[in-house]
Amino acid sequence: MTHKPLLATVLGEKQKRPPIWIMRQAGRYLPEYREIRAKTKNFLELCYTPDLATEVTLQPLRRFDLDAAILFSDILVIPDALGQSVRFEQGEGPVLDPVSAESIAGLGMKKDPLEHLAPVLETVRRLRAALAPEKTLIGFCGSPWTVATYMIGGRGSSDQAAARLFALRHPEAFAALLDVLVETSINYLVAQFEAGADVVQLFESWALNLDDQAFTSHVIEPNRRIVDGVRARVPNAPIIGFPRGAAGNLARYAAETGVNAMGIDYATPLSFAGNLPKTLPLQGNLDPLRLVAGGRQLDDRIDAILAAFADRPHIFNLGHGIVPETPIEHVARLVDRLKNG
Numbered sequence: 001m002t003h004k005p006l007l008a009t010v011l012g013e014k015q016k017r018p019p020i021w022i023m024r025q026a027g028r029y030l031p032e033y034r035e036i037r038a039k040t041k042n043f044l045e046l047c048y049t050p051d052l053a054t055e056v057t058l059q060p061l062r063r064f065d066l067d068a069a070i071l072f073s074d075i076l077v078i079p080d081a082l083g084q085s086v087r088f089e090q091g092e093g094p095v096l097d098p099v100s101a102e103s104i105a106g107l108g109m110k111k112d113p114l115e116h117l118a119p120v121l122e123t124v125r126r127l128r129a130a131l132a133p134e135k136t137l138i139g140f141c142g143s144p145w146t147v148a149t150y151m152i153g154g155r156g157s158s159d160q161a162a163a164r165l166f167a168l169r170h171p172e173a174f175a176a177l178l179d180v181l182v183e184t185s186i187n188y189l190v191a192q193f194e195a196g197a198d199v200v201q202l203f204e205s206w207a208l209n210l211d212d213q214a215f216t217s218h219v220i221e222p223n224r225r226i227v228d229g230v231r232a233r234v235p236n237a238p239i240i241g242f243p244r245g246a247a248g249n250l251a252r253y254a255a256e257t258g259v260n261a262m263g264i265d266y267a268t269p270l271s272f273a274g275n276l277p278k279t280l281p282l283q284g285n286l287d288p289l290r291l292v293a294g295g296r297q298l299d300d301r302i303d304a305i306l307a308a309f310a311d312r313p314h315i316f317n318l319g320h321g322i323v324p325e326t327p328i329e330h331v332a333r334l335v336d337r338l339k340n341g
């Protein structure tokens with residue numbers, strides 16, 4: 001069997017040097033991405049065109065010695081596949097026609113969501129064939145609560161108030177929405193593994209702003225159901241959870257969802273790792289703005305993160321996605337420091 005350092009780390013094996021990938025590593029900070037993006041009418045078309053999505057996935061690995069490629073797609077392909085209208089507007093981010101308590105029952109009824117997502121699965125197969133054997137291929141989906149915040153609110157929001165209130169006012173419709181997202185996500189992730197993904201990441205980007213009761217029902221339960229559902233069909237499937245903003249709920253997320261490894265955001269104190277089992281692989285938690293600033297602000301923090309996680313399986317990553325303003329030389333510097341000290 002070929003040794004893939006990043007996959008091995010997710011499975012709990014500590015490496016001499018932590019492997020590295022970068023959240024949102026394919027994207028607008030790369031001129032070669034912007035060039036391809038400029039030629040496509042809309043963002044989802046890029047996600048559904050295997051030639052282009054494969055190319056864009058591989059772009060960051062041509063520049064940097066990263067240990068993994070992450071499938072180029074988006075968490076919002078799921079609502080799109082369920083028949084909700086999803087658009088990406090310039091400078092505005094995603095815009096969806098919000099679901100209502102009444103419309104939720106109709107989601108996914110018109111067409112098999114996996115059929116809609118077939119081009120994304122074709123991209124996974126092409127990536128599998130194209131990648132060097134030591135590189136890990138990461139698949140992903142959005143976690144149900146995070147995807148639901150967009151489906152209910154119609155766009156991103158800083159406090160997710162629309163979705164939080166909807167869950168309180170329409171508990172049954174909200175539970176039905178989580179159910180359809182859990183089921184579709186399980187099918188989608190199993191299909192990604194079958195197409196060649198080594199690991200998948202559950203992006204729970206909006207795990208913040210929830211009281212602990214809501215955290216249990218909106219975050220822990222659906223993520224646990226996805227982990228169990230995927231593993232029932234792909235035994236021991238390696239899964240990274242990234243509950244951004246989980247703060248005081250992080251230890252419960254780690255203990256109760258069954259994920260192999262956990263991503264931690266940059267607001268989580270490095271010392272918090274002391275509250276988590278030493279065997280739990282951690283991923284994170286560099287502030288993406290340190291990668292914009294560079295210099296000592298970057299170098300010193302890299303050292304602090306390496307020191308804090310030296311005694312456990314560690315995957316180097318940011319504490320959230322790389323931002324478009326990031327200078328490419330700073331990314332090169334980060335990867336070089338991880339590989340060559």
Ligand SMILES: Cc1c2[nH]c(c1CCC(=O)O)Cc1[nH]c(c(CCC(=O)O)c1C)Cc1[nH]c(c(CCC(=O)O)c1C)Cc1[nH]c(c(C)c1CCC(=O)O)C2
Pocket residue numbers: 023024025026027028037043070071072073074075076088092093094140156203205320321
């Ligand atoms: C919340 C979320 C989304 N998408 C994603 C998340 C979870 C991670 C996070 O919290 O950052 C995840 C995502 N989005 C994208 C990827 C694939 C590739 C990669 O990670 O390199 C992944 C893993 C491509 C993308 N998804 C998007 C772009 C930019 C679109 C463009 O080029 O016009 C890319 C490269 C668009 C997108 N997609 C989304 C938003 C809010 C936006 C607009 C704002 C933004 O650009 O970050 C939803």
